Amino acid sequence: MLEIKNLHARIAEDGSEILRGIDLTVNPGEIHAIMGPNGSGKSTLSYILAGKEDYEITEGEILFNGENLLEMEPDERAAAGVFLAFQYPIEIPGVATMEFLKTAINAQRKARGEDALSIPDFMKLVKAKSADLNVTMDMLKRPLNVGFSGGEKKRAEILQMALLEPKLCVLDETDSGLDIDALRIVSEGVNKLRSPDRSMIVITHYQRLLDHIVPDVVHVLSKGKIVKTGGKELALELEKNGYADYTGAAA
Amino acid sequence: MTTPINLTQAETGLVDRFDAARTGLAGSDAVAALRASAAGQIKAKGLPHRRVEEYKYSDLRAFLKSAAPLAAAVSVDEAKAALGAADMLGELDRYRIVIANGSYVAELSDVAALEAEGVSLADFNAALAGDKGAALLAQPKSAGTDGVLALNTAFVQGGVVLSVKAGAEVSKPVELVQIAVSEGAQVTRCRVELGEGAKLRLVETFAGKAGAGETNAVFDYDVADKAHLATTRLMISEGAGAVLATTLSRIGAKAELKTLCFIAGPDFTRNQQFVAFAGENSEAKIYGVTLARGKALADQTLIVDHAVPHCNSREFFKTVLDDDARGVYQGRINVAQHAQKTDGEMMTQALLLSEGAEMANKPELEIFADDVICAHGATCGEIDEDLLFYLRARGIPLEEAKTLLVLAFLSEAIEEFAEEDVTEILEQRVRDWLAAK
Ligand SMILES: Nc1ncnc2c1ncn2[C@@H]1O[C@H](COP(=O)(O)OP(=O)(O)OP(=O)(O)O)[C@@H](O)[C@H]1O
Ligand SMILES: [Mg+2]
Numbered sequence: 001m002l003e004i005k006n007l008h009a010r011i012a013e014d015g016s017e018i019l020r021g022i023d024l025t026v027n028p029g030e031i032h033a034i035m036g037p038n039g040s041g042k043s044t045l046s047y048i049l050a051g052k053e054d055y056e057i058t059e060g061e062i063l064f065n066g067e068n069l070l071e072m073e074p075d076e077r078a079a080a081g082v083f084l085a086f087q088y089p090i091e092i093p094g095v096a097t098m099e100f101l102k103t104a105i106n107a108q109r110k111a112r113g114e115d116a117l118s119i120p121d122f123m124k125l126v127k128a129k130s131a132d133l134n135v136t137m138d139m140l141k142r143p144l145n146v147g148f149s150g151g152e153k154k155r156a157e158i159l160q161m162a163l164l165e166p167k168l169c170v171l172d173e174t175d176s177g178l179d180i181d182a183l184r185i186v187s188e189g190v191n192k193l194r195s196p197d198r199s200m201i202v203i204t205h206y207q208r209l210l211d212h213i214v215p216d217v218v219h220v221l222s223k224g225k226i227v228k229t230g231g232k233e234l235a236l237e238l239e240k241n242g243y244a245d246y247t248g249a250a251a
Numbered sequence: 252m253t254t255p256i257n258l259t260q261a262e263t264g265l266v267d268r269f270d271a272a273r274t275g276l277a278g279s280d281a282v283a284a285l286r287a288s289a290a291g292q293i294k295a296k297g298l299p300h301r302r303v304e305e306y307k308y309s310d311l312r313a314f315l316k317s318a319a320p321l322a323a324a325v326s327v328d329e330a331k332a333a334l335g336a337a338d339m340l341g342e343l344d345r346y347r348i349v350i351a352n353g354s355y356v357a358e359l360s361d362v363a364a365l366e367a368e369g370v371s372l373a374d375f376n377a378a379l380a381g382d383k384g385a386a387l388l389a390q391p392k393s394a395g396t397d398g399v400l401a402l403n404t405a406f407v408q409g410g411v412v413l414s415v416k417a418g419a420e421v422s423k424p425v426e427l428v429q430i431a432v433s434e435g436a437q438v439t440r441c442r443v444e445l446g447e448g449a450k451l452r453l454v455e456t457f458a459g460k461a462g463a464g465e466t467n468a469v470f471d472y473d474v475a476d477k478a479h480l481a482t483t484r485l486m487i488s489e490g491a492g493a494v495l496a497t498t499l500s501r502i503g504a505k506a507e508l509k510t511l512c513f514i515a516g517p518d519f520t521r522n523q524q525f526v527a528f529a530g531e532n533s534e535a536k537i538y539g540v541t542l543a544r545g546k547a548l549a550d551q552t553l554i555v556d557h558a559v560p561h562c563n564s565r566e567f568f569k570t571v572l573d574d575d576a577r578g579v580y581q582g583r584i585n586v587a588q589h590a591q592k593t594d595g596e597m598m599t600q601a602l603l604l605s606e607g608a609e610m611a612n613k614p615e616l617e618i619f620a621d622d623v624i625c626a627h628g629a630t631c632g633e634i635d636e637d638l639l640f641y642l643r644a645r646g647i648p649l650e651e652a653k654t655l656l657v658l659a660f661l662s663e664a665i666e667e668f669a670e671e672d673v674t675e676i677l678e679q680r681v682r683d684w685l686a687a688k
Contacts (some may be wrong), residue, residue: 050644053636078646090640100642103655108646143659145387160645 001199002026002049002168006058009048018044020224026168029196033210033235034203037080037243038220042203042250045089046172051077064168078104079111081167084229085157085215086176087203092144097156100144101126105163107221128163132190134182150177158189169193169200173208207239222247262297264291264318268436272321277376277409279437281385289404299398308579308611309550314493314519319464321408322352322435330356333432335570337458339485342678345424345454348372352430353408353437360411369449371418374408375440387412387471389663391499393554393585394525399495403469406438410469415484417446417475424452424579424672427440429468433487438471445478447503448664455484456672457494465493476530483673486520487680493519502562504530511538513667513677514549514582515684521550528590538668538676539568540661542684543576543608550579557590566597569664571657572608573688577682581613584627588619597627600661602634604653654685 002025009019020039026032034042041090048055049062051074051215069077071142092100118126130140145153154174161169171190175183190200190213202213210218210232218235220228220243227246228234259267269290298350299305302313325333330351346368349359355374356464356523362372378387388404390397415421431437445451455467466488474480486494494517512522520543526535535555543549555564570578601610612629634656642652658681665677 050640052640052644073649074643075646075648075652078644084644086641090637090641092641092656092659094662095642095655100645100655103647104642104647107648109652111646111648164645173468232335 001028001030001065004064005061007048007062009044009055009147010058011058012054019048020065022194022218022224022226025202026199028199029176029202030216030217031117031194031213032220033201033215034201034239035205035218035220037247040221042221043172046084046201048169049082049116049170050074051222061149065194075107076111078164078166079108082167083161083164083166085154085161085169085171087158089145089153091146091148093146095144097144098126101160101163104160120220127148130159132161132192133162135159135195136187150181151179153188154178154209155182155186158186162193164217165193169198169205170248171200172203173205174202175204183209183218184212210235218222220246252467256297259312260317261318265298265402269292270319271328272406279384281390282379285388285397285681286405287580287625289401291447293407294399296398305397305552305581306520307383307464308577308581309519309521310550311519312418312546315511318642319434319492319573320434321583322431322433324354324435324466325352325432325514327340327358329432330430331359333459334359334428335431338428339428339456339458339487340426340454341423343454344428344674347426347428348380348411348413350410350427350429350439350441352435353439355409365425368421369416370421370425370451371414371416373412375407375412375442376502376516378412382648387440388476391501391525391527393527393556394418394499395513397497397522397523399467399523399601400469400497401555402465403438403440403467403497403588406467407440407469408418408438410441411440412444414444415446415449415451418445418448420450420630421452421523424454426454426456426466428456428458429466431457431466434460436464436667437466437468439467440471442471442473443480444448444473445475445480448477448513449475449478452670452672453480453482455482456488457488459484459488462464465495467495469497471497472498474500474506475509476501477505478503481505481509483670483677484522486512486514486522487516489516491515491518493521494565496522498524498526500520500524500526500535501571502528502530502533502535504535509536509668511664511670512551513540513680514551515542515680516547518545518547521552523550523552526564527556528559528562531559533562535562536566536668537566539562540569540663540664541562541570541578542681543578543684544573544688546575548577548579550581552581554580554583554585555595555597557584557586557593557595560589560591560593562590563594567664567667568599569661570573570601570610571661572601572610573604575605575608576606578610578612580629582627583615584625586616586618586620586623586625589624590620593601593620593623593625595623595625599629600660601631602633602657604634641673654682657681657685
């Protein structure tokens with residue numbers, strides 16, 4: 001599904017290096033968790049996967065189902081099946097949520113050579129999926145993310161993910177800002193999407209999320225490098241001991 | 252003592268045009284005298300240019316290279332054919348009043364249906380010939396010796412006087428369409444009078460082939476006590492000539508005026524408004540949506556005179572510029588010394604889609620009263636890259652994502668204007684404009 005090879009990236013504006021040689025392979029159906037200290041480059045990696053232009057790739061490559069991901073525009077990547085649930089979903093005043101969802105779904109369908117969804121089919125789909133995630137009609141009537149609470153924004157991201165049915169889901173701290181019930185609801189939503197041909201990268205600081213969304217592999221990212229890879233028990237160990245053992249090793 | 256100026260070719264042409272046309276222009280002797288004096292102003296001062304404060308960014312003298320003759324009168328059939336080919340409002344269910352090549356065409360206007368709704372129509376030229384003819388050309392003090400108004404007064408070819416009787420609430424919007432059937436300058440003046448408590452929604456459109464030669468339209472609104480007037484103006488012709496519109500508004504007590512002027516297209520467009528509160532507890536909401544590209548210049552200029560206490564005004568203007576286009580917003584709220592409890596809020600925001608585009612934002616407050624709430628602001632920016640990325644990351648291609656964001660930017664004004672009849676029409680015009688790139 002995804003192959004990241006020796007990825008080096010720096011900030012285009014000031015040239016500071018953030019990612020220093022990442023190697024990561026995610027097979028179809030796998031869930032990989034990425035943990036690591038603040039500022040270690042987790043969000044940077046997720047943005048680079050989604051195609052944000054603020055970064056410059058100095059070395060390495062990313063293959064997505066065999067294709068060179070770095071040569072694709074952000075919207076082409078989305079249509080090919082990459083989805084990033086943002087750590088900080090942004091508010092877009094003046095863009096109605098429903099209009100946005102319809103435009104996004106149909107743009108992706110068009111890019112894949114499929115027919116646009118009819119309005120009734122679209123409405124039915126949104127109603128069903130939003131009920132699952134406890135996203136209210138009132139939220140959907142507002143402009144995109146405007147006035148949503150932190151937790152509501154995260155639920156809205158997962159709703160988008162459920163509607164767009166991507167192949168690779170990158171969840172950047174989707175658990176932060178969620179209350180205990182919302183964490184369960186969102187995790188159930190994510191688990192529903194688990195399938196043998198869909199992979200996920202789950203970025204989180206807390207082991208608790210991984211109780212709900214059980215990963216196949218856990219990585220520790222420190223100073224732009226993966227310094228440790230293990231099974232789900234690695235998360236438990238980190239919860240207990242912190243990152244000291246690994247960040248030291250990377251230095 | 253003013254020093255005589257060297258007239259440009261266009262200015263000399265205008266002076267000659269007046270000499271050639273004057274005997275054929277409508278109006279009483281008093282009107283003829285006003286026309287002559289306005290023409291005299293043009294001869295003495297020329298066209299408004301960049302050293303005239305109000306035209307600093309919109310140099311009409313530099314733009315107008317020559318004076319086209321006044322558009323010739325056309326037959327009803329010609330007007331009808333042209334109208335059929337240039338419907339600006341599509342499916343909108345409305346009444347229509349037609350002005351073709353500067354003259355009112357009763358035969359194509361919904362005279363009887365409007366009469367039944369309490370609206371009477373009269374040919375502006377007939378009114379100009381009457382005892383009160385000269386009063387029809389009166390202008391507010393805040394307009395000073397405005398050059399575009401002077402041009403209008405000198406040359407006005409015709410128009411309509413629309414009166415809504417007291418208490419009448421017109422059930423459908425009324426389109427006042429000015430169609431250029433053939434080339435030539437089109438100079439019109441319309442008076443819109445609302446009796447006490449009357450309600451009217453007006454949509455002012457310009458259609459047809461405004462070729463060489465200026466379009467100069469004046470709208471004189473008189474909104475009596477407790478009356479409500481909502482007007483939408485579409486300045487969307489595709490011609491190369493200057494399109495100039497002037498609004499003169501007088502608002503009575505407990506009355507409301509709401510207007511939105513939408514500019515898209517012409518090379519030189521100026522919409523100027525002089526709004527005066529004449530009675531207390533009234534409200535004016537003035538919106539502007541401007542789109543310009545290429546080398547176009549689009550100017551929204553406005554003076555709101557709070558001459559009496561207890562009135563609110565809201566001015567909200569949005570501008571989107573591409574290529575080497577220039578946008579101008581000049582807005583001034585005047586609050587007279589005794590106009591206490593005035594509430595005025597002015598905002599102008601521009602979105603630049605290219606490096607070459609330029610916006611001149613000049614919001615001003617001139618306040619002589621001490622117990623008022625007035626605010627103004629201006630912003631000028633580019634499309635937010637983070638918003639664009641978010642939309643693209645969901646699969647929306649670049650151009651479509653930009654369209655969504657431009658619409659979002661403009662719809663703040665369109666939606667606050669909240670005239671449901673025209674919301675979709677305006678948003679579609681924005682989409683068309685973006686798609687035409
Ligand atoms: N566009 C940018 N401009 C400047 N600095 C940036 C930019 N993007 C990332 N950085 C810097 O790169 C480093 C890595 O940031 P990143 O957001 O990837 O960390 P993170 O691992 O996601 O941290 P957190 O756990 O706090 O979310 C930080 O020092 C950050 O300040
Ligand atoms: Mg982060």
